[in-house]
Amino acid sequence: MQEFIVHSIPGSPFGRTVLAMLEEKGASYRLSPVAPGTFRSPQHLARHPFGRVPVLEHNGFSLYETQAILRYLDRVLPAPALTPADPRRASRMDQVMNVNDWYLFQGVGNVIGFQRVIGPMLMGLTPDEAVIAAAMPQARAVFAELARLLGGQPYFAGDAVSLADLLVAPQIGFFTQTPEWSELGTPHANLVAWLARMEARPSMKATTWERVSEMAKAA
Template identity: 70%
Template structure:
């Protein structure tokens, strides 16, 4: 099997989704690590004209957009399957993936995580409390909806792991590093248990920020 190359910033939840998929598939891959800000370099813009991560490289084929990459991997590496055969479960999977992109990341994670984690750690900024407060109504709505969709099932669309978990969990897990997480999930313990369940999987453990940084330093 040919090697997959993932161009991403270690710690990016979008990049982590792709790495988790490759780990779950048992596929050979290499992380081509980018430093924060390097996604805007001419070299990376040639891969991704919008300067985002991740980008997948496979046998001369270049692909960006996390959802497209995840679906590609599930097609070229069909075992174990990460898309439900049942059409309604598959539709629910697609729904959760879009909720993750458009409501969990946009307006919630890209605000709260940046203000609490990325800005202070990488740019030396102080959290904008007003920006965080403005993000909280949407955060409450999306956390409540993800909790409702999960219900009492172990995974987002049923008894088996799917692309929905791979897309949404890295975002939610990153958000769990902020003090707002405790407030947001106070009435949604099923979502906390879901994150704990996924983070215990080998694919999640091996793609944590700490593990990726250790591998990057050793390379």
């Protein structure tokens, strides 16, 4: 029997990606919630030495880094395949995944998402408008590039959902909760339509912040 345990926190877009991946595969899994403020605890650092989420456990095997987890799950749960067989489509998938980690999250999502959503909701912080403004040039550039890479196709690697879509959708979904969405997302009709397609998927509906919060309470 395969046992997948995901250590994460409700609201983490990276954690949601892994949960959505397991949903896409029809796999049975369990959420092990990581409480806010415990990322640097000895218990969590033993799982993830850099104090982040998510962490996957599978029958005694432990793995961190979201991209590594997604590729592992696509290998051990091969159907449905979420990596294109075509080398060019697979490479585009890889490219978009790296754009997500290095340019969408770093310097944009971890700034604007934190200032607008995480900080106020979980910590009662007031958004720092100067910090948000400083992140906007990179934000505009990365949203424009993602829209260009998507083009007129339904998904980032072509006609079928891939790991790239599952990684990017939770990140971009965060921005719909911010006033910056009107400047960053709304002007790109293809991105807006793509996000609607993704959010309509059962895997995404099953892994909303509210649903994951319910999982955490039941754990």
